[in-house]
Amino acid sequence: MGLISKSDHDRINKILPVCEVAINLCGTDGKISCLAAYFVCNSIFSAVRARAGADINHYDIRKKCVGALCYDFSNMEKLLNMHSVKQALGVEDIEFVSCSTTVYQAMLVDWMRNLEAGIPTLLEDGIKLLVYAGEYDLICNWLGNSRWVQAMEWSGQKEFVASPDVPFEVDSAEAGLLKSHGPLSFLKVHDAGHMVPMDQPKAALEMLKRWIGGTLSQQTTETEDLVASI
DSSP states (O other): OOOOHHHHHHHHOOOOHHHHHHHHTTTTTTTTHHHHHHHHHHHHHHHHHHHHHTTTTTOOOSSSSSSTSOOOOOOHHHHHSSSSHHHTTTOOOOOSSSOOOOHHHHGGGGTTTTTGGHHHHHHHHTTTTTEEEEEETHHHHHHHHHHHHHHHHHHTTHHHHSSOOOOEEEEEEEEEEEEEEETEEEEETTTSSSSSHHHHHHHHHHHEEEEEEOTTTHHHHHHHHHHOOO
């Protein structure tokens, strides 16, 4: 599913080196430099959206954007702002909003920080990490996520990169593709955008249950063992 032309890609791609320099200047704890990186790099995404169409849903490229957040979350807001619900959650004095402008603006400086830098230590300690993405998400697209996960340097990197992509099956049907090694797993979810639990609720629940239960990567391990024995 193409969104932009080759000529658009080549033109927009010229911004990439500047974006990369800005990200490196931001590092892990930059402040003003991180804001600069945000504006430079976000111009790439804005250019893609402009060429793809103003009404494209950047959370799911199969859909049109409806409303400020591209979805109608009014029913959720009504539910979570019911007095009985807020009382049960212990947040009677707080109004729920789908997206807080205050929080968004306060976290702008964090957008371009390299938060991956702290993950390898967790993996070395055996702490499990699951990264998943819907295949039709643009803003947090599966390809970009897959690339940073595979590029991450840790003791199991080589084995993770070499591990096969195996079907993630739900009710005997392929619901995604899974790559795993040791404590690290990456799952590309089929027929889903940014809102995986909304687009594929059953697959999302199975993913979560298997990951928590320690069985998500079991099929990957079995496939690796089979390949090794051949």
